[in-house]
Amino acid sequence: MNWLYQEDTYTPVRDRKLYIDRSILSILGTVSRIRHEEKGHRGGIYAVSPPAKFVCTLALIILFSLSRNIYFTAFADSCAILMASLLVMSDLKRIAAVTSVVILFSFILLLPSMLMGNIHNSIMICMKIAGSVLLLNILSHSTKWINITRSLKLIRIPDIIILIIDITMKYIVILGNFAVNMLYALRLRSVGKEEGKHRSISNILGVLFIKSKEMAEMTYHAMECRCFSGSYSTQMKFTFKARDFLYILFILFICAGFFLMRDVK
Amino acid sequence: MHIPDNYLSPSTCAVMGSAMLPIWAVAVSKVKKMVSAKQIPLLGISAAFSFLVMMLNIPLPGGTTGHAVGSVLIAILLGPSAACLSVSVALLIQALFFGDGGILAFGANCFNMAFIMPYTGYMIFTLLSRLVKSDKSKYIIIFISAYAALNIAAFFAAVEFGIQPLLFKDAAGLPLYSPYGLSIAIPAMTIPHLLVAGVAEGLITAGVFAFVAKTSPGIIENREDRTYPLYLLLLAMIVITPIGLLAPGTAWSEWGAEEIGALVNFIPQGMRDGFSFKIMMPDYTFPIIKNETTGYVISAIIGSAILVIVFKIVSEILKRRKKDA
Numbered sequence: 001m002n003w004l005y006q007e008d009t010y011t012p013v014r015d016r017k018l019y020i021d022r023s024i025l026s027i028l029g030t031v032s033r034i035r036h037e038e039k040g041h042r043g044g045i046y047a048v049s050p051p052a053k054f055v056c057t058l059a060l061i062i063l064f065s066l067s068r069n070i071y072f073t074a075f076a077d078s079c080a081i082l083m084a085s086l087l088v089m090s091d092l093k094r095i096a097a098v099t100s101v102v103i104l105f106s107f108i109l110l111l112p113s114m115l116m117g118n119i120h121n122s123i124m125i126c127m128k129i130a131g132s133v134l135l136l137n138i139l140s141h142s143t144k145w146i147n148i149t150r151s152l153k154l155i156r157i158p159d160i161i162i163l164i165i166d167i168t169m170k171y172i173v174i175l176g177n178f179a180v181n182m183l184y185a186l187r188l189r190s191v192g193k194e195e196g197k198h199r200s201i202s203n204i205l206g207v208l209f210i211k212s213k214e215m216a217e218m219t220y221h222a223m224e225c226r227c228f229s230g231s232y233s234t235q236m237k238f239t240f241k242a243r244d245f246l247y248i249l250f251i252l253f254i255c256a257g258f259f260l261m262r263d264v265k
Numbered sequence: 266m267h268i269p270d271n272y273l274s275p276s277t278c279a280v281m282g283s284a285m286l287p288i289w290a291v292a293v294s295k296v297k298k299m300v301s302a303k304q305i306p307l308l309g310i311s312a313a314f315s316f317l318v319m320m321l322n323i324p325l326p327g328g329t330t331g332h333a334v335g336s337v338l339i340a341i342l343l344g345p346s347a348a349c350l351s352v353s354v355a356l357l358i359q360a361l362f363f364g365d366g367g368i369l370a371f372g373a374n375c376f377n378m379a380f381i382m383p384y385t386g387y388m389i390f391t392l393l394s395r396l397v398k399s400d401k402s403k404y405i406i407i408f409i410s411a412y413a414a415l416n417i418a419a420f421f422a423a424v425e426f427g428i429q430p431l432l433f434k435d436a437a438g439l440p441l442y443s444p445y446g447l448s449i450a451i452p453a454m455t456i457p458h459l460l461v462a463g464v465a466e467g468l469i470t471a472g473v474f475a476f477v478a479k480t481s482p483g484i485i486e487n488r489e490d491r492t493y494p495l496y497l498l499l500l501a502m503i504v505i506t507p508i509g510l511l512a513p514g515t516a517w518s519e520w521g522a523e524e525i526g527a528l529v530n531f532i533p534q535g536m537r538d539g540f541s542f543k544i545m546m547p548d549y550t551f552p553i554i555k556n557e558t559t560g561y562v563i564s565a566i567i568g569s570a571i572l573v574i575v576f577k578i579v580s581e582i583l584k585r586r587k588k589d590a
Contacts, residue, residue, distance in 0.1 A: 019330045022322040030320060030363070058368065065275045065369055068441065098364060102269070113444035121439050128271040133364050140362045148361065160305065161354075167309025168316065168354050175313050179321065197324040198465070202472025205318060205335075209342065209473060210481050212314040219306035232305075 012192035019197065020187045024180055031176040034145070034169060045086040045138070048247045049239060050147035051154055056251040057139045058155075063258050064128045064135075070120065072261040073127045079254050080134040091141040095134065102133045145169060150234055163232045171215065179208055266334065266422050266454075267359070268374055270367030272443040273425060274433045281425070282372030288349065288380050295346040304347070311347060312354035315339055319355065323465050331462055334378055334418070337386030337411040338470045342477065342484065348383035373425055377418045386414030404471045411470035412463040416455060419462075423447075423454035 060076065067073050084095055106129045110122040139148065149165045182204045194200070273281075296304050318335030325331050340348035353375045359365040366374045390410040397406060427447030430440035445453070478485050 019322040019324040022330050023320070026320045026322065027317065033363070061270060061368055062275065065271055065278070068435065102364070106269075110444065113440075116444075118439045118444050121435065121441055122444065125271055125442065125444075129269060132270045132367065136361070136364050136368065140364075145362055164305060164309040164312065164350075165354055165358065167306055168312040168358060171310045171313035172316050172358075175310070175317055176320075179317055198468045198472055201321060201323050202469055203476050205321065205338075205469065205473045206476030206480065208317060209314060209477055210484070212310045213307075213481075213484055216307035216310040219310065220303050223306060 015193045017187065017190060017194060017197075019201065020183050020190075023201075024183050024187075027176045027180050027183075031173050031180075034173050044243075045083065045247070046142045047243060048142075049241070049244045050143045051151045052244050052248060053139055053143055054148055054151035055154060056248065057135050060135050060251065060254060061132050063255065064131050067128065067258065069261055070124050070127070072258050073124055073131065075257050075261065076254055077127055077131045077134075079250070079257075080131050080138070083138055083250075084134060087138065087141060095137040095141060098137055099130055099133050103130050106130075153234060159232050159234045162234050167219070171212070174215070175208060175212060178211060179204060182207060266374075266377060266419060267356075267366035268370040268377075268422060268425070270369050272367075272429070273370055273373055274429060274442050275369065277425060277429070277432075277442075278367075278369040278372060281370075281376045285353075285372045285375050285380065289353065292346040292349040295344075296350060307343075308347060308350055308354070311339060311343060311351040312358075315348075315351045315355040316358060319359070323469055325461055325465060331465060333466050333469045334382060334415060335470070336378055336382040336418075337390070337407075337414045337466075338473055340383035340387040341390055341407060341410070341470070341474060345383045345387040348387075349379050352379035352383065373422075377422045377425075381421050382414045382418040385417050386410045389413050404475055407474050408467035408471040412467035415463045415466045416458050419454045419458040420451065423451045426450040426454070 060080075064073065064076060067076070084092060087095065103126055106126045110125060114122045146166065146169075149162050149169075152162055152165070153159070186200055186204065190200070296308065315335055318338070319332050321332065322330035323333055334352075336348055336352050339351055343351070356366060356374050356379060357371065360368050360371050360374070387410070390406060393406040393409065394403070397403075424447065426443045426445065427450035429443040430446050433441045435441055443450070474485075
């Protein structure tokens with residue numbers, strides 16, 4: 001019984017378990033992002049028709065990619081910033097953070113090329129990347145994601161694929177929460193030096209896979225009970241209001257810039 | 266390995282996107298044949314699983330972290346076609362909503378991570394499984410398949426980056442898109458994958474397979490078991506054929522009489538007065554098609570078609586002989 005009265009001097013060996021914290025953060029970030037977008041959006045650019053926004057964003061990203069003129073790239077970048085300014089502050093902050101990280105990463109990646117003398121084109125690549133990321137983020141922050149997936153119909157994506165994408169979005173949240181709970185449990189149980197880090201993460205993924213298989217079975221049975229026979233058709237509402245007209249006019253103005261500035265040197 | 270927009274030229278993106286169209290069509294038809302309507306929620310949820318595999322951080326040496334791609338894992342567990350579709354959907358969601366990987370580069374990203382990686386991984390896995398039958402060696406085979414497939418996919422991504430400065434230059438000769446040539450892009454992409462990321466991917470793939478095999482062996486037994494390795498290899502060869510155009514000069518020892526003359530200042534008499542065979546496509550070009558690249562690709566397709574037909578005829582003759590015997 002002497003051991004009961006002895007003072008416990010156990011101090012766990014310090015171990016970096018970054019992979020658990022980073023996994024929790026990245027999954028929670030994704031899940032909260034999906035949940036956040038499910039909340040209602042406001043007027044302004046948020047209320048522009050989703051198919052119009054989707055097609056226009058795609059067209060502008062193509063123009064960015066085709067452009068070999070720094071004047072047009074700068075002009076389109078400034079127009080994208082103007083569009084971003086119409087978003088609410090919380091969205092604006094998030095977009096600014098994402099875009100600056102992407103610009104910084106591209107700049108570091110292209111720095112050796114700049115040092116070798118390819119300054120003009122490297123700066124243009126950075127500007128193009130910034131513009132494309134900004135436009136895509138404006139689209140994803142100002143539009144309900146379910147409406148963006150519906151708009152995929154416009155580029156001839158079959159309805160069944162759209163259904164698969166919608167199921168994926170729902171289950172990223174469900175499986176994501178499940179994975180986060182397992183990661184919390186792992187963090188609580190791992191004291192001191194953890195030897196089998198790869199085994200822990202493999203086991204989490206294994207449980208997640210078995211869970212996905214079970215969920216797929218259950219979802220299929222639920223769908224079958226509701227008369228699902230394999231065919232699926234999505235409905236796409238296309239209403240045209242004054243704000244849609246203004247939005248398209250603005251995008252046409254940027255497109256015109258592409259052709260007008262082509263020969264400006 | 267997610268390629269963002271504007272690192273690849275629009276034409277490269279278009280080529281990679283169009284290369285993926287028949288692959289998606291084949292994958293959809295194969296998955297439909299398997300269990301039809303039942304596969305739809307499974308594909309959606311597998312795509313969510315694939316998305317989360319890419320989100321979970323795995324420990325790397327030095328206390329840092331990275332993420333696995335998981336394409337080979339899904340290919341081994343659910344079949345390569347299901348893996349191709351699931352990973353494609355996961356990549357689309359990442360590109361469209363999270364800005365991870367470009368929209369225009371979506372085809373290129375899918376080509377590397379949703380086509381090359383699951384199909385080559387699965388192909389290596391099935392080939393090695395036929396050679397080695399023991400249960401314990403299965404995990405080593407899975408490790409090798411995932412390790413090799415990730416490195417092959419990284420190599421393809423490196424080639425896509427590396428050919429940009431060779432093909433797309435401005436008037437001053439400076440690169441318009443990704444500025445680093447093959448000599449920089451290939452080591453920069455492949456060395457980290459060969460040394461670190463590939464090992465982690467292999468360990469995770471084998472670990473998850475071992476876990477699922479122990480806890481839920483029924484899932485492992487219901488796998489799609491057929492692939493067409495030869496056709497896949499041919500397709501990959503056709504796609505990478507134009508890379509040969511980037512190397513200057515003629516292939517070693519395939520010189521013509523004039524080139525021999527220029528190299529050694531002397532043309533052997535046998536070559537000078539020898540027999541000259543007039544072929545239909547000299548130097549892999551056609552009389553109508555002046556563009557060397559197009560001619561090269563068409564030659565590769567025709568060459569492969571002739572090879573496949575010859576192999577079919579030979580196998581038909583062999584089959585008949587067997588029947589007669």
